[in-house]
Amino acid sequence: MSQTFKKQRFVKVIIVGFLWIGASMMLDCMGQASLALSEEPVNLLAHEYPITIDSTSLTPPTWWHVPGITPLIWTMDPISSDAHRTTEVQTLKLKPGEYRFGTFTFDFPFRVTMKGVLEFAGGLDQCVGGRGTATLNVRCARTQPYGGQPDY
Structure with a gap:
């Protein structure tokens, strides 16, 4: 045969x-x-994953950015810019790699893994949620009252 x-x-x-x-x-x-x-x-590394950014619990409302991905909040008048507001949930297409989420008072690094889920330092758990998922939940407008040494 x-x-x-x-x-x-x-x-x-x-x-x-x-x-x-x-x-x-x-x-x-x-x-x-x-x-x-x-x-x-x-x-x-070229594959883009949908990563949801939910910063709607921040008060007062402000603007945020992920440098290199979204419009920056530092370079122009935020009221007339296209920068994202914390009043709306946004979904970004991100490749695996290192990024930073930032507002005017708070910024931190996070990573998108090869599986399309989020990783970030454990010291951020008080203010940031969503580790191991595709949704980044930002709950604090600044890192206080965290009094320890940041591990990020």
Whole structure:
């Protein structure tokens, strides 16, 4: 019995940072699953994830920015700018990497992981929520009354 197979590469280990298009599962003669990969790799660092920013609990209302992604609040008159207001929930398309959320009185770093979820320093838990999710909840207009040394 003859069979014709298309030439494909098979791997049992996925390299972090790349996703192969056209992947399919196959069973080899030992019954183990192998992943058939096409020749076109896609860089996972280029994938944009929807990240929701909810800062609606900040009082008084103000403006916020994520430098390099949204309009900056420091460069122009905030009333006439396109900067985001804390009165509305916004969804941004962010690639995996390091970012900063900032208002006029408070800013902090956060990270979007390769899985599209958020990570940030534990010292921010009093004012920031959403670790391990795709929603960043900002609850404080400044880091006080936190009196410890920041770990961010």
